[in-house]
Amino acid sequence: LVSRMRPFGTTIFAxxxxxxxRTGAVNLGQGFPDTDGPPEMLxxxxxxxxxxxxxxxxGPGIPELRTAVAAHQRRFWGLEYDPDSEVVITAGxxxxxxxxxxxxxxxxxxxxxxxxxxxxxxxxxxxxxxVRRPVTLRPDPDGRYAFDPxxxxxxxxxxxxxxxxxxxxxxxxKVFTRAELSLIAELCQQHGTYAVTDEVYEHLVFTDAGSGxxxxxxxxxxxxxxxxxSSAGKTFSCTGWKVGWASGPAPLVSALLRVKQFLTFxxxxxxxxxxxxxxxxxxxxxxxxRSGMQDRRxxxxxxxxxxxxxxxxxxxxxFVTADVTALGGTDGVEFCRALPERCGVVxxxxxxxxxxxxxxxRLVRFAFCKRPEVLxxxxxRLRAT
Ligand code: PMP
Ligand code: GLN
Numbered sequence: 578l579v580s581r582m583r584p585f586g587t588t589i590f591a592x593x594x595x596x597x598x599r600t601g602a603v604n605l606g607q608g609f610p611d612t613d614g615p616p617e618m619l620x621x622x623x624x625x626x627x628x629x630x631x632x633x634x635x636g637p638g639i640p641e642l643r644t645a646v647a648a649h650q651r652r653f654w655g656l657e658y659d660p661d662s663e664v665v666i667t668a669g670x671x672x673x674x675x676x677x678x679x680x681x682x683x684x685x686x687x688x689x690x691x692x693x694x695x696x697x698x699x700x701x702x703x704x705x706x707x708v709r710r711p712v713t714l715r716p717d718p719d720g721r722y723a724f725d726p727x728x729x730x731x732x733x734x735x736x737x738x739x740x741x742x743x744x745x746x747x748x749x750x751k752v753f754t755r756a757e758l759s760l761i762a763e764l765c766q767q768h769g770t771y772a773v774t775d776e777v778y779e780h781l782v783f784t785d786a787g788s789g790x791x792x793x794x795x796x797x798x799x800x801x802x803x804x805x806x807s808s809a810g811k812t813f814s815c816t817g818w819k820v821g822w823a824s825g826p827a828p829l830v831s832a833l834l835r836v837k838q839f840l841t842f843x844x845x846x847x848x849x850x851x852x853x854x855x856x857x858x859x860x861x862x863x864x865x866x867r868s869g870m871q872d873r874r875x876x877x878x879x880x881x882x883x884x885x886x887x888x889x890x891x892x893x894x895x896f897v898t899a900d901v902t903a904l905g906g907t908d909g910v911e912f913c914r915a916l917p918e919r920c921g922v923v924x925x926x927x928x929x930x931x932x933x934x935x936x937x938x939r940l941v942r943f944a945f946c947k948r949p950e951v952l953x954x955x956x957x958r959l960r961a962t
Contacts (some may be wrong), residue, residue: 720844
């Protein structure tokens with residue numbers, strides 16, 4: 578194995594899901610829903626399979642999906658993208674992120690990201706020979722994750738090539754505020770830096786989350802320097818489909834496509850028309866999806882609180898983080914490795930998503946994208962510890 582990949586072992590998600598299977602624990606580790614997405618979408622996929630849409634789709638994705646991606650962003654965020662030159666379909670957000678980094682970074686270029694970060698970021702940055710410059714999110718006294726603006730300013734330098742921003746943010750559940758985004762936008766413009774935004778949880782921002790979701794590309798001066806990435810997995814509960822997309826100005830999208838064509842070439846032929854159907858669903862689908870998830874968030878938060886955890890209330894995503902100190906925990910990794918034996922529940926330690934593990938030493942993440950009866954069972958088990 579090449580040296581740049583040696584620091585990367587098996588992902589924590591695979592490790593913890595295997596532990597759940599081995600121990601029969603309730604798996605609140607890896608984030609995947611236990612119910613299927615909208616029936617219209619599933620029917621469209623079945624129909625596409627049967628009607629012979631099983632060969633290579635066009636490189637940038639089928640026109641009907643690119644059109645639906647553009648229309649969806651206009652409807653929800655007022656963003657205009659040309660489906661022919663400014664949208665490309667990818668194998669999930671993961672491929673879009675990797676292709677964006679590989680397309681934009683020379684070896685030695687720096688990528689600013691907020692830690693804890695989604696685990697593929699570090700690996701994609703390393704594959705490009707680029708260098709990550711993490712800015713740390715820490716719980717503030719109000720229990721909200723925040724970063725030090727001076728640390729963000731200090732992270733920018735002559736080699737900064739791009740900011741990789743995930744909002745709503747996994748694993749913290751933080752939704753970046755307009756003020757925070759404005760600072761990021763100001764620094765990007767001052768330093769001539771691109772932005773790559775991972776917005777896979779764009780439809781999971783809870784109603785008590787202040788200003789709601791604000792795509793960075795909607796801020797003045799940012800559309801022309803931002804590649805905006807999302808995917809179907811979270812919004813339509815089909816994480817195994819791996820259909821994602823990137824939108825941005827034509828030169829950035831065509832750079833990404835240049836790389837994507839040699840990573841996977843194309844993906845998901847019969848799934849692409851189905852995702853186009855899902856993106857066009859009426860607003861009610863998106864509102865109900867969010868409010869259903871908000872109920873589950875509240876159910877899990879109250880259960881965790883009763884069980885003695887110090888819970889940090891997420892503003893978005895389908896994850897909640899908690900401090901394990903009050904339960905006698907001093908280290909999230911040890912805590913999560915012992916939890917299945919202790920009470921039959923799996924969670925994920927968030928310290929593995931930090932370059933500075935100390936910052937997340939006592940924090941663990943639970944996923945609440947599960948049926949209410951599954952959450953209730955998890956809570957019963959946790960309370961019995
Ligand atoms: N970014 C974040 C923040 C995620 O949580 C995930 C998913 N699990 C992804 C990217 C990957 O998305 P996809 O499955 O579409 O590749
Ligand atoms: N995004 C999901 C999570 O954070 C799972 C991703 C994965 O398994 N690679 O749990």
